[in-house]
Amino acid sequence: MKKKLLFAAVVIGALSLGSCVDDNESASVEAVRNAKAEQLKSIAAMNNAQAEATRLLAAAESALKAAQxxxxKTQTELEKVLIDIKKVELEKAQLELKLQQDKYSQELQVALKQLENQLSNLENEKARLELQKAAIAKQLEIQEAELASQLLYAQTEVLNAQQQLLNRQNQMEAAEKAKLQQxxxxYSNAIATLNSSKQYLFTLQSNLTRAENNLATYKELRTDLLEANQKQIATDEAQIASYKKYSNYLSNYDELVAEYNAKSLSYNEAIDKLNALRNTYNQLxxxxxAPSMNAVSQSAFILAYYDFGYRVGLYSxxxxxxxxxxxxTVGNRTLRFYMEKYEPITLNTERLSTYIPQYEQNIKSAKSTLESVTTAYNNYAKAAEDAKKAWDDAKAATPPDDAEITRLAESYRIALESFENYKTTLTWAQEYVAQQEKNLSDLKVLMSTEAYTQFTTLLSEYNQAIVETYKPVADAYFAYGTHFYQEYIPIQEAYNSLSNILYDNSNGGSLMTASQIESLIKNLEADIEALKEDQSYISSITSAEQVIELLKSNIEAAKAEVSVNQKYADDAKVALDAAMAE
Incomplete structure (x- = not known):
């Protein structure tokens, strides 16, 4: 669909209506009515797209609270574990001193072994919690990347609805068309600004969660703050350059309009390309x-881990x-595409080795039990065989003794039943030996460097397969995002600058004056100076406490900005709705 978004300066003449309305006039009225209905549909689509953006932001905020x-909780548990580790280490050191004085104390040796096992378990729990913290930190990063991607999509939907609305103005008079266009x-710019400020607030809150829970170092967070400020400085500088460029047209109104028309066409083409790239990304x-994970799942290490790991405290x-x-990186923006990546568990093989004597003893005990059960089984078999022979002999005797035959038959039945029942016991004993042998075998697999290396290699290959599988999707996303920030945004900013100059809302929708443009430029320059002062302070930060204090301050300022932008968007919507109701 070819979009039209052109402005023309037209002198509107007075319309005179006769006392009769002919068919052509009726058709014209109907066309205007239909166009108005289509415009209302487009506004509804814009509102729906903004509602979706609001929903995405609310969902992201809810996920952030859950992650926080x-x-x-994880940080509290980790702090407790660290305290317990210090306590056990102290007890262990004290016990080792006692052992130096009484080297042959069996009681002290047993107690020391228990403390070593306890310390090993605590170290494993510490590693698990640290891994969990890393996962939470990564999840926060992923949430930010996904929110940025989703909001980019939602904003594209707003732009599409905006263009559809502007394309349905053919039945409108020039002055009315120009008013609606502005x-x-x-409204479109207002909701884009609102969503951007909400996204920035989300990023600040996410960084505060990182800072307060030691999910990132103060240096990492300091770098994030510096980069965010630098991006805003670059944006403000681009806006200043745009205003300075187009203020030169103020002396020639027709030339300003011609420039605006040219930017409008470029703007439409940029949106067409944005939609095409988005559709390609969505389809891919x-x-x-995701690729198959069967090779990893069927590796000897994984099979042993799932079959046996819980027996030695491996529950994760x-x-x-x-x-x-x-x-x-696209200009002053960073695009991020998330993919799964798996890291293997690191086992304490020294701790696992302490279980070997236990499972070797289990096998000996199981085999001893099996030997006893086998002996008993053979005795039952012999008893049944003897009972059968006595019964057969009684039946062959001359003359037969019916009472004796009956008694021996019952004896045989009981002996045979006992023998058959004991088969279950024998089977259990055999299976128990097999299980204990498998347990020891699985334990050795878990301790095996070869098995672990095979597992980690397969996992690494799977991670690489994920990258290769999703590379076309990532490339499509980057193409989409690159066009948005590198081509679309500059064109939009130029278009908006011209639009603001031509239709200054603060001046009744008329042409902006040179002094007004100069005032805007001075305000932006003041913002840049303030940001540069912030950069100087941020660069001097040397502690997490300073980062947390700054983030809290920035969050309050961001909340205030969101409130202002919300009112601006609400007012813009009210004005648009009022115009459509006329």
């Missing part, structure tokens, strides 16, 4: 499935999805 609660653009994303998964993001 989980991070706080109201629609103002929907049609791409043998690998965890820590996720990874591929990044691409």
């Amino acid at each position: 609660a989980e991070a706080e 109201l629609v653009t103002t 994303s929907s049609n791409t499935s 998964a043998p690998y965890s999805d820590v996720g990874t993001t591929i990044e691409k």
